[in-house]
Amino acid sequence: MRIGQLAQLVGVETQTIRFYEQQGLLSPPDRQDNRYRVYTEKHGEELAFIRRCRILGLSLAEIHELQSYQDDPHQPCTAVNALLDDHISHVRSQITALQALEKQLVSLRARCNDDREVKACGVLAGISEGNMHQQQVRHQPDNPMSCRFVSLSCRGKINHLIGLPDIS
Amino acid sequence: MRIGQLAQLVGVETQTIRFYEQQGLLSPPDRQDNRYRVYTEKHGEELAFIRRCRILGLSLAEIHELQSYQDDPHQPCTAVNALLDDHISHVRSQITALQALEKQLVSLRARCNDDREVKACGVLAGISEGNMHQQQVRHQPDNPMSCRFVSLSCRGKINHLIGLPDIS
């Protein structure tokens, strides 16, 4: 099977497959005389595993970790479960943070009906007043289902922003 | 006020301030003879506005948009509200998607108690079986409160992954 076929089978782009190989997540396939990659069913399963992990929001690093566990099947699977528990708790804190954010946005939005000039807009005024704060959420690597709440909160300096009249 | 003081006041790093200036979000300050930046209260307010927007999950591009509205205070503020409404709906769909993900992760986790070998771990087996799917959520720019559900779903190819036994 060549790269295009594998790509179509699993539902990814060919570049993504090459990318995973380059990142050491997918075993390098044999090559034809013309240097075309030749894939087997084993590669299909490997790739599908990677994609399923990505759908679950695991980072490439975490997938790498899982793969290392797979390579050593007699270990206890405590680490696998720990990884998942960890990930679940991240997802939960993301949900919590986003819910708080939604509340804040909705209340901000309520400060203006559409029939004003920007000058009198309660939304912009609300941002400028700014009594907002944010939960402490740890930085997560970029992956399709993950949220980021990066440096803003992680520095603990954001406190300076709360009740900011002293800035002016 | 020099850059370090401004940074401490608002709670960001000095590099971040330079970055915002470079991105055209923060007005370029005057310079001393030694080329050190000199900031005024106005810059403090500008920077605080930017950070509050970031806390609300707005992208730098969206902040830029808001700033352009501020510069034209006699416009109707419909656009401001539209931007916010849009953002709120993104946040809501992120929450929904993450909740679905959490459910999936928790049910996966339930497939293994800790006392097995990796070989028999229901978690890894669960991923390898993989009956997972994902909502269609549009791509969002990277910002501290945003989630990404990038190419995986956006291609519609993910369907191939659902009920994947045909891969092997």
Place this chain on the structure above:
DNA sequence: ATTGACCTTATAGTAGCTTTATAGTTTTAA
């Protein structure tokens, strides 16, 4: 013979910063 579909590698771009490198300036402690 050439068009088109496929494959190759290498490199740059995305977002919002952070980090590193290299260097000049100012402040402070000995």
Place this chain on the structure above:
DNA sequence: TTAAAACTATAAAGCTACTATAAGGTCAAT
């Protein structure tokens, strides 16, 4: 006074997980 510490400057690379683009080689069919 001098030397170290702390601050400032610019430029460029790094982070994540890809995506896109460039420039070319290979292959089947017309």
